[in-house]
Amino acid sequence: MNVLVIGYVWPEPASSAAGYRMLALLDAFRLQNWLVTFASPAEKSIHRADLPARGIREVNIALNCSSFDDFICELQPDLVMFDRFMMEEQFGWRVEKHCPQAIRLLDTEDLSCLRHARHQICKQSGQVQLDVPAELLFSEHAKREVAAILRSDLTLMISRAEIDLLRNTFKVDPALLLDCPFMQPSVSAEQQALLPSFDHRRHFIVIGNFRHAPNWDAVLWLKQAIWPLIRTRLPEAELHIYGAYPPPKATQLHNPKQGFLIKGWAEDVDQVMRLARVNLAPLRFGAGLKGKLVDALACGTPSVTTSIGAEGMAGEHAWPQPVTDDPEQFANRAVALYTESQQWLACQQQGFALHNQRFDFDPHASTLIERLQHLSRELDSHRLANFTGAMLRHHSMRSTQYMAQWIEAKNRKPQDKK
Template sequence: MNLLVIGYVWPEPASSAAGYRMLALLDGFRQHDWNVIFASPAEKSIHRADLPARGIDEQSIALNCSSFDAFLREAQPDVVLFDRFMMEEQFGWRVELHCPHALRVLDTEDLSCLRHARHAAAKLSGQVTTDVAPRLLFSDHAKREVAAILRSDLTLMISRAEIQLLTSAFQVDPSLLHYSPFMLQPVTPEQQAQLPQMDQRQHFIAIGNFRHAPNWDAVLWLQQAIWPLIRRQLPEAELHIYGAYPPPKATALDNPRQGFRVKGWAKSASEVMQQARVNLAPLRFGAGLKGKLVDALACGTPSVTTTVGAEGMADEQEAWPGPVADTPEAFAAAALELYRDPDQWRQSQQQGFRLHNRHFAFETHAEALMARLETLGRTLDQHRLNNFTGAMLRHHSMKSTQYMAQWIEAKNRHKTD
């Protein structure tokens, strides 16, 4: 099978959860002997993964340019995976025109319209926000994202909570959605035994790409409201904040006297996570699953998070293995107790290992995805007939996108003449 992935950015597994989740998806396809091309209009970043070393071809592509049409005709993919809805908007009509029989799969990473709605709500309230008013949820952003989901043959969803939202609030047919969370190798008993114990660890950690709005908001909430409460009780403790692409306004918050240390990019997130005693993730808004919490599970580092952070991380069979608190006072109290109590710390760690290995098993989710795509490939004609709303959206909106792209290309060509 030939797979073409059209990436919004080049995967950066050391910089973001989206980066290492994409890399896991690519590895899953390669392990099933698929030929994979990763194409992107983004500039190649210094932290990007070495895709050729994984047997994956790289291809730089241009927006609003017919050179992509020639590339498509030569590649002839059986499956095209759009990395986020913006790539489906930009390239979907070209894929349908030149490769009409190719499966069109959308990967959302998170339901970004939900993240944006919660962000708007959190700005108004200043509090942890999960439920949002319909006027914020049913936004123009949501219309674009849900339209891309309906136009696609299948959409990969990282969170069961977001599948529930799409099927209930937006009336999306479940046959268009597939649950595909983080796909990770298990933490073996031998690996667990080699991790530092509680008395070998010190300090708190918070980690997350600074370009991601929920992470920057969490840093500010820590600095302004939560960390002073913790530091008052543990004057020798420090909070080490890591993340890719720290802006000057973030590094300016570094305060050794207060133990509030902004460390910036970490070459190995697992290495710094293993040295910390407790992970803090005070997210007031967001969507999807939180890579920082999954990293902590694998490193045996118990976490304190909010309702937003814990959303989708567990299920009926396995509870979230740590405190959940939505106010600065409750969050600080939970962090202090977890930092000091060996029994609670070890219980949270062991429950975390079980959740990690059962909920995010690479083989389980890779096999399920391959089986879903194989079934869909055999029944594609009927599947598309059943999705008449998607066919209407492709007919109307994609024509307008096509003509706009062709107009931009002609305009750009005229400038160079």
Template sequence: MNLLAIGYVWPEPASSAAGYRMLALLDCFRRHHWNVTVTSPAEKSIHRADLPARGIREQSIALNCSSFDSFVREAQPDVVLFDRFMMEEQFGWRVEKHCPLALRILDTEDLSCLRHARHAAAKLSGEVTTDVAPERLFSDHAKREVAAILRSDLTLMISRAEIELLTSTFKVDPSLLHYTPFMLEPVDTEQQTQLPQRDQRNHFIAIGNFRHAPNWDAVLWLQQAIWPLIRRQLPEAELHIYGAYPPPKATAIDTPRQGFRIKGWAESASEVMKQARVNLAPLRFGAGLKGKLVDALACGTPSVTTSIGAEGMNDEHCTWPGPIADTPEAFADAAAELYQDPELWLQCQQQGFRLHNRHFAFESHADALTARVATLRQTLSQHRLNNFTGAMLRHHTMKSTQYMAQWIEAKNRHKND
């Protein structure tokens, strides 16, 4: 079987949670002996994963260029995986035209229209924002993203909370969605005992790609409102902030005298996480699941986060293993208590291991996904007949996208003549 993945960017597992989630999806199909090819119109970063070393082929592609048509026509993939809805918009019509029998899967990473709506609401309120008004949620961004979901045969959703939003608010048929959170190897008892103990750990940590708006907002909220309250209770404490692509405005707020340290890029996020006593994730807006919190679970590092951070991170059998606080005062108090209380710290750590191993087990999610794909390939004709709305959207909206792409290509060709 052949899988073609069309990436918004090349996977960077050390830079973002989206990067290692995409890599896990690719590994899922490789473990089931699929041939996997990854393509992207993005430039290749030095931080990208070594895909050929994992038995995955790489191929650069161009936007608005018919060269992709001949490429995909020759490749004839059985399944095409679009990394975020913009790639489905760009290449979906070309895949349908040249490989009509290929199963088309969209991976949203997170529901970006929800993240954007919450961002706009948080800018106005300055508070943690989970619920947003329908007039803000039903944006042009949402129309594009939900349309891509409806045009696809299947969409992979990282959060059950987002599945609920799509089915209840946007009325998306559940048969078009599949729950696929982070897929990770379990942390066994031996690995747990080899981690640094509480008394061997120092300082607070915060981590996240600085290019991701919720992460930068969290850094600013820490600096301006939360960290001064923590330092008042713990005068010797330090907060070490790590993340890929730190801009000058981030390094400018590094203040050693206040224990507020901008560390920037970490060669290994897990190594710095293992050395920290408490992880801080004061997210005021966002969507999906938070990789920094999942990493902390695996490293045995208890976290303090907001209701945004904890969203989708538990189920009916296993609750979120740490304090949840949505105001600077409550967040600082929870952080100081968790840092100082050995019993509470150990309780949160052990509950975190249970949540990690139960909620994000690679094998169970990989098996469920490949089984779903196999079933859909056998029933694809009926599945598409059941999705008349998707067929209607492909008929209308993809025509406009097709003609725009062809116009841009013709314009570029004329410019180069």
């Protein structure tokens, strides 16, 4: 199969969970010996993955430019995967026009309309709230995102909680959705035995890309409400805060006297996570699954998080480590986990079990490939069953097409218009 992936950004596996999730999807395609091309209109970053080393071709593409038409006509992919709904909006109509029989696959990373709605709630109340009122959920953002899901042949959802929301609230046909969480190698018993023990670990850790709004809010909440309570109980404790692209407003929070240390970029996330005793993820809003918690599971580092952080992480089961939305309880549970070795060990072992059961690469990759192969064989009947998607493509994609063509004409240099 010839695969084209249209990326919102170039994948940075050491900077964000979205980056290493994208690499896992690309690896699943390459393991089938499929030809894979990754194209993006974004600028290439210094932390991007080396895709050619994985046998993946890199191509720069432009927004609102007919050069993409020439590119895709020559490539003739069998499968096109859009990285987030904005890329489907930009390029979906061009793909349908020039490669109508290509499977159109959407990868959401998270249901961003849900994240945005929860952000609004947090701004208004400062509280953690899973349930979102309809007036915030049914936003313009949601209309665009759900429309892209309906226009696509299949959408990869990282969280079962979000699949339930799409099915029950937005009435999306389950045939258009696939549960595809993070995919990582299992942690063997031998690997678990080699990890540092409770007594050989020190300090708390927080990790997350500073450009992601929920992560920055978590750091502020820690600084203002949670960390002072922990330091009162553990005066020698330190909080090591890692994340790509820390802005000046973040580095200004660095305070060694308070044990509040902004470390910035981590060359090796696993290395710093393995050395920490407890991972803190006080997320007041967000969506999807939390890569920082998956990393902690694999590294044997127990976490304390909120109901937002734990949502969907264990599938149909309960998250097996401390969860609370109250700052004082959060601090208490963090201190208890840090000081009580038996509780820490129990959380670690439950974490290994969850990681290997929920996030193992092989079964999820196999399910994805089987679903795509079935879709390839039954594409015409699959599309006939999705009349709503056909209507949306007929109407909304026409408006997107004409807008893109207008922008392209507007951007032409005067000599080009002669």
